[in-house]
Amino acid sequence: MTRLAAYATLERLKKKRLVSSHLGTGTAVRGGKARRYYSVEPSGVRALNESKAAHDALWRGVALPMGAVA
Amino acid sequence: MTNTNPPRWAALVLNLILKDRDRESIAGDLLEEYREVILPARGPVRGHLWYLAQIVSLMSAPQQGVFIGLLFGGGWVLMLMAVVSMLPANVYGTIVRHTPFDKGLGFGAMLILFAGAGFVAQQRTGDIQTAISAGAIGALAGMGSILAIIVVFDGGGLRAIAVEFLIISVTLGAFCGAVGGLVGTTVTAVRAAGQSVG
Numbered sequence: 303m304t305r306l307a308a309y310a311t312l313e314r315l316k317k318k319r320l321v322s323s324h325l326g327t328g329t330a331v332r333g334g335k336a337r338r339y340y341s342v343e344p345s346g347v348r349a350l351n352e353s354k355a356a357h358d359a360l361w362r363g364v365a366l367p368m369g370a371v372a
Numbered sequence: 373m374t375n376t377n378p379p380r381w382a383a384l385v386l387n388l389i390l391k392d393r394d395r396e397s398i399a400g401d402l403l404e405e406y407r408e409v410i411l412p413a414r415g416p417v418r419g420h421l422w423y424l425a426q427i428v429s430l431m432s433a434p435q436q437g438v439f440i441g442l443l444f445g446g447g448w449v450l451m452l453m454a455v456v457s458m459l460p461a462n463v464y465g466t467i468v469r470h471t472p473f474d475k476g477l478g479f480g481a482m483l484i485l486f487a488g489a490g491f492v493a494q495q496r497t498g499d500i501q502t503a504i505s506a507g508a509i510g511a512l513a514g515m516g517s518i519l520a521i522i523v524v525f526d527g528g529g530l531r532a533i534a535v536e537f538l539i540i541s542v543t544l545g546a547f548c549g550a551v552g553g554l555v556g557t558t559v560t561a562v563r564a565a566g567q568s569v570g
Contacts, residue, residue, distance in 0.1 A: 304429050305426060305429055305430065306429055309430075325396060328396075329404075331403075331404050332401075332404045333377075333400065335403065336400060337397060337400055337401070337404075338396075
């Protein structure tokens with residue numbers, strides 16, 4: 303996963319209000335530049351739970367490991 | 373003491389490609405990783421390459437095309453201008469002291485470059501119009517490269533003034549070319565007078 307993909311994904315989640323962010327204080331090792339902190343919003347937690355439930359539902363009834371198809 | 377900073381020009385390019393809201397955090401993330409992880413593990417040369425690769429990876433495809441084109445192709449005018457404008461300022465700042473005069477000195481050196489182009493053109497052709505064109509073309513090539521970077525990379529307000537800036541730059545280049553041409557004409561006239569007296 304590239305750095306750009308990570309930033310773009312976080313920005314998309316922020317636009318959907320699933321996460322929020324704020325800037326911290328700068329540190330010397332960062333040249334005084336602030337670090338951005340992300341937090342998952344309640345709507346983000348709900349979306350995560352729904353996504354997990356949908357993923358689990360996809361596999362329900364499937365016995366693993368599957369046998370070879372003839 | 374070891375320098376733990378990435379190349380200044382690369383940091384400048386990074387600032388140009390990042391939007392205002394990301395400028396602090398992404399530049400800080402890169403610098404932190406560069407100083408704490410990359411530099412100790414890979415050393416300065418490979419560290420600089422890593423930093424450059426990260427900047428390119430943050431660019432969109434058109435931005436990458438322009439950047440690589442400028443880096444390896446038509447950026448020579450821009451580089452010449454950068455050297456001419458930065459060298460006197462850096463020498464002055466190092467020997468005397470860093471003041472706002474540095475920027476004025478750099479700007480003045482760039483105008484002298486355009487005037488020099490006009491002077492050379494006049495000496496070669498004897499024509500003042502060619503001198504004006506030489507100054508204007510020098511400004512267009514150099515400033516055009518800078519503006520291409522601004523227009524492609526800048527996410528904010530600089531784009532709005534790009535065309536006006538280019539027009540002013542070319543006009544200034546033409547004016548300096550004319551001054552250089554007039555100096556050339558005077559030099560030619562004085563030389564001719566000296567020969568006729570001799």
